[in-house]
Amino acid sequence: MRKIFPFELFHLGGDEVHTDCWNSTPHVKQCFNTSALPTSIFDLLWNLYSNFYPVTLLIVTNWKCRLEDHNMNGTAAYQYFVLRAQEIAISLNWTPVNWEETFNTFATRLNPKTVVHNWLGSGVCPKAVAKGFRCIFSNQGVWYLDHLDVPWESVYYAEPLEGITDASEQKLVLGGEVCMWSETVDASNVQQTIWPRAAAAAGMF
Template sequence: LPYSFTFQLLIQSAFIEDWPRFAHRGVLLDTSRHFLPVSVIKTNLELMAQNKFNVFHWHIVDDQSFPYRSELFPNLADKGAFSRRHVYSLDEIRALVEFAAVRGIRVLPEFDTPGHTLSWGNAVAGLLTECFDSSSKPIGTFGPIDPTNPVNYDFLLALVSEIRSVFPEEFFHLGGDEVSFDCWRSNPSVIEFMKQVGYGTDYSRLQNYYFQRLLDVIKAAGLYDNFLVWQEVFDNNNTLSSDIFVHVWKGYSNLEWGRTLQSVTAKGLPAILSSCWYLNYIRYGVDWQAFYDCDPHSFKGTDEQKKLVLGGEACMWGEYVDKTNVIPLLWPRASAVAERLWSSADVRDTTLAASRLDEHRCRMLR
């Protein structure tokens, strides 16, 4: 027999009013020292979204390997990647960028120069600086990018043009950390260049020259207007404009990195902090409280200076992690960083935070 019935559904409603304390809330993954499959990167992006991170800082290449599969310069990956299986095609990268975007996450590419570029050398003749011994004989090793070779800027501009077409992000991380001057000091043509331009033996000025020339060609081409650099670019007395964000990473203690933030912001430069959030440093026992206690505004400065600190990033460098352990080592430790970057400055009680993080860990595992 035909029948009918009616029923009523009730949905409990709620209104949540919430906003982040800092605009830049990032996680750095290093895919050069150990290659990370796309599936692992996607898992990390999903966890980032659950923790309200909004910037995936992709340190995609380094000395150890060049997994970015350039279509313009395919030899970079062919000769610089661990193998032809350990690369990211441009289509894969675009798909990852879209995967991140629908989760409210920007993908910030970093191609660190002029140091950390050994994996580039076999593909581009003349790119790296040849090293010499005390008798001016080549010793068969190479150092940073040769800033005295004008052809290198043409190559870098072409590469950055391709990168810009793949990553829609408005910022570009130029790197600039840990540049050894030893090879530059040994190279006769570099020494001669230093004499010609009047730099004497101050090789930090040569690094300044490199960055300024690279910035000029990138800006002139209309590729990027905003950049990030590691703090050495600031430490070496570069003349930086306010469109360059200083990424502070040196000095684990508040005293050390606080002085750097004070100096950077005193010159009117924007900054982000990572010094206290190097999650690749593995310690015995529970260590999240130290990450939770680190506050990017914990330095001596005016309110205007502190407004220039736009946030921070948790960093997972790849020396000792790969696809088998990167996720469990990063999470839920990064959740402590996430709460610090999101929540109000007066949310500081680690006992209360512990219960929240325990529950959140279970939530992430579901």
């Protein structure tokens, strides 16, 4: 896999996790007798997407019983899964990237190598870099291309370094990413949805 994607960063997700479902899902509540911990990121992600996120929590950590047996609630299980996935990525010489919910929920537990990916709104990048994390700016209010009500002017004038005045902290902002989510487009409108607003964001750099 590394030969195909020879990059430092590996995005591990971690956004929009509804932890309540773990306590209401029979697969999670029942006892497990699982296989060994996956040894590669590919195996980890394959389990993640082929067995549903809640079930994967148990599969990839080799748990055998329900959350209560490990004195965990949904939030603690979410944290455990994210941190374990980070350990696997780092052991394979990848730098983990996680959506900002992980930072918002348990910033003090994240690996210091974590790159925090902002998307929910403004103010996260300043908080992340102040704690020494690197950050990627993708504020959905201006840089989510599926938000059709956002004009190109707003995209162009968005400032990834807003609220960050210290030069050393500014260097921790790796840049920005405009996001185009495929569930809102098809072949008939994807090009005009991406352009020209993506080019407006590129003008920032």
